[in-house]
Amino acid sequence: MIDIELWRMLAAYGFVVLVLFIFQWRGIARKTQLIVATLRMTIQLMIAGYVLAYIFEHPHPLVVVGVVLGMVAFAIGTIYRRLDGPLSLRLKRVIALSMASGSILALVYFLGVVLHVTPWFEPRYVLPIAGMMIGNAMTGVTLGMQSLMTAMDESRDTIEGSLMLGATPERAVKPYVDRAFDAAVLPTLNSFIGMGIVFLPGLMTGQIIAGANPVTAIQYQIVTMLGVLGGVAMSVILATQLGYRTYFSKDARLLRPDER
Amino acid sequence: MTLFHLQDVQFLDVLHVDELTIERGKTTCIVGTSGAGKSTLVRLLNRMNPLTSGTITYEGVDLETIDPVALRRDVVMLAQTPLLFKGTVEENVQKGVQFAEKEEKTKEEIARALETVSLAIDGATDVAKLSGGEKQRVALARVLLMDPNVYLLDEPTSALDPGTEEEVMRAFLEETKRRQQTVLIITHSRDVAEQFADRIITVEKGRIVHD
Numbered sequence: 001m002i003d004i005e006l007w008r009m010l011a012a013y014g015f016v017v018l019v020l021f022i023f024q025w026r027g028i029a030r031k032t033q034l035i036v037a038t039l040r041m042t043i044q045l046m047i048a049g050y051v052l053a054y055i056f057e058h059p060h061p062l063v064v065v066g067v068v069l070g071m072v073a074f075a076i077g078t079i080y081r082r083l084d085g086p087l088s089l090r091l092k093r094v095i096a097l098s099m100a101s102g103s104i105l106a107l108v109y110f111l112g113v114v115l116h117v118t119p120w121f122e123p124r125y126v127l128p129i130a131g132m133m134i135g136n137a138m139t140g141v142t143l144g145m146q147s148l149m150t151a152m153d154e155s156r157d158t159i160e161g162s163l164m165l166g167a168t169p170e171r172a173v174k175p176y177v178d179r180a181f182d183a184a185v186l187p188t189l190n191s192f193i194g195m196g197i198v199f200l201p202g203l204m205t206g207q208i209i210a211g212a213n214p215v216t217a218i219q220y221q222i223v224t225m226l227g228v229l230g231g232v233a234m235s236v237i238l239a240t241q242l243g244y245r246t247y248f249s250k251d252a253r254l255l256r257p258d259e260r
Numbered sequence: 261m262t263l264f265h266l267q268d269v270q271f272l273d274v275l276h277v278d279e280l281t282i283e284r285g286k287t288t289c290i291v292g293t294s295g296a297g298k299s300t301l302v303r304l305l306n307r308m309n310p311l312t313s314g315t316i317t318y319e320g321v322d323l324e325t326i327d328p329v330a331l332r333r334d335v336v337m338l339a340q341t342p343l344l345f346k347g348t349v350e351e352n353v354q355k356g357v358q359f360a361e362k363e364e365k366t367k368e369e370i371a372r373a374l375e376t377v378s379l380a381i382d383g384a385t386d387v388a389k390l391s392g393g394e395k396q397r398v399a400l401a402r403v404l405l406m407d408p409n410v411y412l413l414d415e416p417t418s419a420l421d422p423g424t425e426e427e428v429m430r431a432f433l434e435e436t437k438r439r440q441q442t443v444l445i446i447t448h449s450r451d452v453a454e455q456f457a458d459r460i461i462t463v464e465k466g467r468i469v470h471d
Contacts, residue, residue, distance in 0.1 A: 161343030164308060165406070166333035167359035251307055252328040 001210055013038070052127065061121040067129045068107070072100050082142050085149055088247040090258035095141060095239060102235025103137040110227040132224060133204070133231035136188060140232035141239050144184030148240055151176035152247050153257075160254050169248045177240045178242035184236040188229050195225065261287075262320075263410065263442055264305055271316035275300045275466045277314070287433055287443045289457035291450065297466040298446045299340070302412045305444070306335045333360040335336035337412035340446075342392075349374070349390075349398055350383035356402040365405050373401040376431045380425060392419040397428060404435065410442045418448060425449070429456055 007255045016038050023031050055063055076096045080087060087095075107130055111117045152159070155176060162172035195201065196218075200208075203224055207217035249255055264282035269275070275297040282288060282305075283289040303309040304316060307328040316323040318331070334464045336356070344352055352372065354364055365373075370383055381390075387398060396419050403411055417425040433456055436443050448452055453460045462470035 074429060101421040115315075157339065157341055158343060160308065161341075164306060164337035164339055165343075165356045165359045165403070166329060166336060168329050171359060184391075217321055249310070251310065252323075253308060253310065 014215065020078060030141075031176075038099075052123070055127070056122045059119075059123050061119075064121040064123050064126050067123075067127060068104070071130060071134045072103065075099055075103075075134050079138055079142050079145070083145055084150065085153070086257075088246055089147075090260065091243060094242040094246060095145060096240035098235050098242060099137060099141055102141075102238050103134045103231045106137075106227060106231035106234050107133050110230070111225075114223050114227065128203070129224060133228055136228045137231045137235040140188065140236045143187070144180045144236040144240055146242060147183040148176060148180035148243055151179065152244070156254060163252065168251050169244070169254075173244045173247075177244050178188040180240045180243075181236055184240075185229070185232055188232050192225060194252065195221075201225075263318065264446075265317045265385065266304075267315050269302060269304065269316060270312045271300055271309050272312055273466075274363065275304075277301065277468055278323060280471075282442065282444065283459075284366040284442055285437075286458040287436070287445065288459045288461060289453035290444060290446045290461045291319060291448070292463035294448075296463045298463050299414055300466075301463060302337065302414065302446060305410075305412060306337050308316050308332075308337070328343060333362075333406075334361075334408055335410040335412060336403050336406050336408040338399055338403050338414060338416055340414040340418075343369070344387045344398065346394055347425055349381060349385050349387055352387055352389065352398055353383075353402045353405055354407040359405055362406065369405060370401075373404045374398075376404060376435055377401045378428050380444065393417075393421075397466050398422065400428070400432065407439070411436065411444070413443065413445045415446055415448065417452070422449075422451065423453060426455065433437045459465060 002093075015173070016034065019034060020031055022028075053065065065168065076099050079095055079099065080092065107126075110129065111126060112122065114124060120126075152173070159172045163169070201221055204214075204217045204221040207220060208214055246260060247255055249259070261284045261372065262281050263284040264280075266277050266280040266381060268279075269277040269402075292298050300309060304311060305318075307323060307326075311324070318326060318335070323331070335454065349372055350367075353370055357364055357368065367383065374381065374383070374397075379394060379397045379402045381394070387395065396417060400413075400416050403413075417428055420428060429452055433443065445452070445457070459471070461468055
């Protein structure tokens with residue numbers, strides 16, 4: 001693999017300078033944002049690189065588990081920030097629980113059965129794959145919850161009208177819960193379709209540049225995509241199935257926003 | 261015979277009822293200005309509103325001990341804005357029995373219910389093509405097909421002209437009388453109340469002022 005010399009590395013920042021010029025020329029007020037984002041990206045990745053290098057050289061199960069749990073915690077915090085509208089404590093708990101159990105269960109199955117990694121905590125495999133599965137589950141749960149929350153607020157009359165006709169809460173919200181699941185899983189499905197034609201995904205590109213046989217790289221890509229789908233689906237089904245319940249009381253009433 | 265009995269009932273600061281009895285098989289109209297607490301009162305009877313204090317019994321049983329979903333299949337409520345789903349009239353009237361997990365109705369039964377509410381349209385008509393008054397009657401036919409013990413109707417005919425309103429209410433209530441069912445109607449129309457009610461309850465500022 002080609003080692004990038006420092007001056008060549010700096011040359012890549014020429015692209016940022018180009019965009020800065022475009023912003024200046026067109027009078028777009030995004031220059032500070034671009035500089036901050038570029039600095040953050042650089043610093044975060046450098047830290048990540050050194051941390052990963054350290055973990056790879058000194059693999060320890062507790063450290064690997066700690067990093068994975070840290071990723072999950074970060075993902076949960078990101079979901080809270082990204083969702084519009086007030087989040088009830090109950091809904092926050094549901095999101096945390098679904099995100100953690102859905103993505104970790106899928107990860108354990110993937111590492112244990114599909115890749116059969118030995119030792120089970122081998123960070124070279126666990127960390128990149130955990131990152132992809134947790135990251136995609138995070139996007140899925142955000143999309144699914146946003147869809148569910150919007151529908152629950154906009155469709156109050158329909159839901160209450162259905163309850164008044166003797167529908168169970170589950171039956172009254174079925175269309176919205178199904179739609180939320182669909183909204184969450186659709187981007188992953190769509191990414192399957194363009195795969196290998198429109199773009200070569202990051203994992204594969206990385207492996208190919210690192211000298212791996214493209215066929216091996218593709219094998220990894222295929223199983224990872226499937227694992228990502230599983231992680232998204234498991235987190236989102238939990239989040240939607242438990243999430244709609246936070247909108248109802250024990251006596252099957254739709255709660256007012258101040259009661260949730 | 262007593263069907264509902266309310267004793268010292270309070271819902272938040274919105275409604276206070278010292279005592280109220282609803283008799284089985286009767287038609288009761290609830291009148292009053294908007295915001296007076298009519299809907300609030302009715303929603304206490306199917307547990308869509310939680311009691312703040314007091315007790316309500318249904319057939320002698322404390323309402324709080326009855327499974328709310330089972331209760332709402334027995335005490336069906338028609339919401340003020342007619343609840344319609346994308347699809348045909350027939351699919352829409354079937355929704356009630358589907359929600360209540362009862363057997364679906366035959367084409368003949370549906371046709372009869374539509375006739376009762378003076379709706380001369382084909383079951384295959386798309387509900388998007390219906391007028392406001394027609395939508396209300398589809399919703400009314402739906403609850404009639406559910407054949408519950410009690411109907412709680414919130415402004416069921418507000419979008420109809422007075423002539424049609426009278427015709428629909430007369431046929432609907434004849435049918436419920438024949439089946440010995442209990443009906444509570446929230447209405448803005450004094451005429452409807454005076455013409456059809458066995459009893460009229462007036463609600464003002466969260467209290468029953470006239471009975």
